[in-house]
Amino acid sequence: MRSRSRLVTPLLIAGLLAASATLGACGGARRERIYDPYYYDYHRWDRAELGFYRRWEVETHLPHLDFGRRPVEEQHAYFAWRHAR
Numbered sequence: 001m002r003s004r005s006r007l008v009t010p011l012l013i014a015g016l017l018a019a020s021a022t023l024g025a026c027g028g029a030r031r032e033r034i035y036d037p038y039y040y041d042y043h044r045w046d047r048a049e050l051g052f053y054r055r056w057e058v059e060t061h062l063p064h065l066d067f068g069r070r071p072v073e074e075q076h077a078y079f080a081w082r083h084a085r
Contacts, residue, residue, distance in 0.1 A: 034067065036079045043082070056081050 033042040034049075043049055045067070056078050057064055067075065 038076055038079050039083055043079075052082060052085070053078065 032045040034045050035042055053067060054064070059081075060077070062074070067078070070078070
């Protein structure tokens, strides 16, 4: 009986850690908001906004970069493009 509990405890801990990691990763949509200092508003960075952003990248012939890594001038250009739509 004692050897069984030695095996069950680590398996139980491993299972709990795996479950928490899985639930943490899938625990709902991440709601990130990006502040637009040129128009003084926020953009919810969700799938819809990401679609607009990728469309802007294609139309401007720019390589894909995370928005936060873009130079400030390009971020401004994106926000201007976005508000024109």
